[in-house]
Amino acid sequence: xKPLDQCHLYAFVDAAYLRGQSVxxxxxxxxxxxxxxxxxxxxxxxxxxxxxxxxALAPITQAAGVGLVINDHPDIAxxxxxxxxxxxxxxxxxxxxxxxxxxxxxGVRIGLSSHAPEQALRAAQSGADYIAIGPVFATPTKxxxxxxxxxxxxxxxxxxxxxxxxxxxxxxxxxxPVLAAGARRVAVVSAILNAPNIARACQQFRSRLPxxxxxxxxxx
Numbered sequence: 001x002k003p004l005d006q007c008h009l010y011a012f013v014d015a016a017y018l019r020g021q022s023v024x025x026x027x028x029x030x031x032x033x034x035x036x037x038x039x040x041x042x043x044x045x046x047x048x049x050x051x052x053x054x055x056a057l058a059p060i061t062q063a064a065g066v067g068l069v070i071n072d073h074p075d076i077a078x079x080x081x082x083x084x085x086x087x088x089x090x091x092x093x094x095x096x097x098x099x100x101x102x103x104x105x106x107g108v109r110i111g112l113s114s115h116a117p118e119q120a121l122r123a124a125q126s127g128a129d130y131i132a133i134g135p136v137f138a139t140p141t142k143x144x145x146x147x148x149x150x151x152x153x154x155x156x157x158x159x160x161x162x163x164x165x166x167x168x169x170x171x172x173x174x175x176x177p178v179l180a181a182g183a184r185r186v187a188v189v190s191a192i193l194n195a196p197n198i199a200r201a202c203q204q205f206r207s208r209l210p211x212x213x214x215x216x217x218x219x220x
Contacts, residue, residue: 001067001083004109004130004163007036008209010069010187011202013057014141015042017193023053024060026198031064033192033202039069039086041189047073054080069111078105084129086111089119092126100127115148117155124162131160132187135168136178141189142168150181157182172204185209 001007011030013023023040030038038061042050054070058080061068069084070077077085085108092112097103100110109129114120123131133156137147153166166178167187178186188205195201 001061001065002036004067007067007163008185009035009202009206010037010039010165010167010185011035011192012039012041012187012189013053014039014189014193015045016141017190019193022056024056026193027057027060029198030192030202031060031066033199034206035066035202037067037069037084039071039187041071043072047076051076051079054082058082074103074105074108074110077108082108084109084111086113086132088113089115093119093122098126100129115145115152117152117159120156120160120164124160128162130163130165131156132167133164133183134166134187136166137169137174139169139190150177153178153181153183172201172208175205175208179208 013026018026027038040054040057042053050073054076058068067084068082069086070082071086072091074085087110104110111130111132112123112128113132114123120131120133133152135142135145135147136150136153147169156164163185165185165187166183170178170186170188171191192198192201192205
């Protein structure tokens with residue numbers, strides 16, 4: 001996969017949005033559409049089902065040069081040779097962990113969610129390889145959690161040195177304000193997975209991000 005600082009579009013194979021499609025078919029469409037990273041997110045699936053899905057995705061993403069991220073399960077990430085594992089606040093700090101070395105398997109990098117500046121700073125200090133900033137807008141992916149607003153995106157643009165991704169309720173219609181607030185990388189779930197053509201939706205997002213990255217200079 002590309003270095004993380006060169007990854008701009010973070011997409012998902014989310015079990016809640018498969019719409020009858022296989023995880024493999026969704027992953028192929030995301031790869032065809034130009035995703036740099038693809039996360040397998042299956043919050044309610046048993047461990048063995050997540051493992052089987054991850055094993056199905058790994059050869060697809062590897063062949064495409066796309067980074068594979070496994071949500072919640074560092075052990076599965078290591079078993080299938082995934083590039084990264086993503087953990088939420090509740091899975092990491094609320095579980096009593098303080099540094100990613102406490103949970104990082106060999107060869108797997110760790111990304112952490114954050115919902116406020118103090119959480120992002122703590123994630124950076126913990127050794128996270130990237131940070132998710134959000135949800136920027138309210139989203140059904142995080143029911144009951146209000147949007148952190150563009151103010152948090154502006155803060156991240158001015159304070160974070162490691163790669164970070166704006167996430168949460170981002171659509172083609174509200175992408176420009178997110179970029180104007182300083183985001184150079186975005187993670188998109190429903191706006192891509194609910195589209196009639198996943199690959200095309202991915203391409204539409206991807207085509208608007210390289211120019212933003214070029215404008216961003218040294219901002220990570």
